[in-house]
Amino acid sequence: MKNKIKSIAAAVAATALLGTMSMSVSATTVDDVVAAARGAGFLEEYVQTLQNFLNTSHYTSSQYDTMIGMLSSAGDDMDEIAMQYFGKTVAQMKGEAQDEADKTGKPVDDSFLVDIVDQMKDEDVINIVNKIIETGKDLGLDITAEKKGDKNYIITVKDKDGNIQLVTPVGKLIDRTGYAENVSGTDEVNGAMAVSVAVTAAGCAGALALMLKLRKNEE
């Protein structure tokens, strides 16, 4: 559940970022967008994802402004939940977690964000993701959210030419690194299965025919 929440927040952040990329007009830099994401309380992993994406993308300052607007809006939504249930803004909660991490020397405990996301209903998250997807369409981006297990999504962003710009998990951030499913091998297995079924069926039919013939001979 916590991961789902994180993933939702991540998806919202990632989509918000992506969606904003191809819009608008202004005088802002990548650093401003990253600072806005950080200020809105997004997990550092998602802030880093945004920064990595923007490092190789070129947008106008107005487009950056749009991104900031999207991030702020997403941050406001989360702030509303945070204030309602915890009496603090996301930034305040993140600041406290950062202070604690500085004291202990351990990584920042991001469970506060999970707690916030936990308070959100599934429909709320899905609605936000859908809005972002629709916004992406308006901007010429093809954003898709593929459900991968319980409350986990993979968000894929493509440009108008179908080139993948970003794939980011929403929910579980850890990759599935178990046995690698061989895509081409799957067809081979399916083919072998079909042959197996056909040969076995033919064999069974033959056996039945032999039994009937044998019985007839005995009579």
Place this chain on the structure above:
Amino acid sequence: MSKKNVKLMIATPFVMLAVCGGIIVGTGAVPVQKISKALEVVFSADSSHGKISEIKYTEKEVESQLDDGNKIVYPSFGLQYATLKIDSIDLEAPVIFGSSEELLQQGVCQYIGSVVIGEKGNVVLDAHCNTFFLNLGDVKAGDEIVLTTSYGEFKYKMTESKLFKETDNSLISPTKDDRLTLYTCYGNLLGPTEDRLAVICELVEKKFYN
């Protein structure tokens, strides 16, 4: 023995062969595929890792300068921009920026939420446990791990290994120190698992070509 019974006796072995053969092919297809994949991993250290044709990525590199003056090249998602070498387990593999099911079949993938190699922080790489990271668990403390890019070479020393659950993000989170985190599935070579093995390494030497 009648003529009819002779025909039946001749036909019976073929019928039985068809039934048994069909069953053997059906039950053996998946295991054979898995074994062949494992053999492919073991005997194809220098196999090519071609991109999956249907997937299109925008291959871009953007040169930039770090605060310390060293030059770095930012890769776009899906670009192979480094090589990972671990002599102790005889591994040399391509490192791809970003991760997806398709990319994991082509090489070692870098978590998109981690810093680019050469930047300060936690570089997080992962790969399948039955392919590139088959022997990750054999890496011992003190072993050298080398990441080579077009802009520099970065040497790490393995410090510790940890087991963690797939729901635990703490080891892939950003860090203030320069480190490399490698992880893969643990405990089940031929299927999905919730357990992960992480190998944590500290940066011991960095050489920018500039």
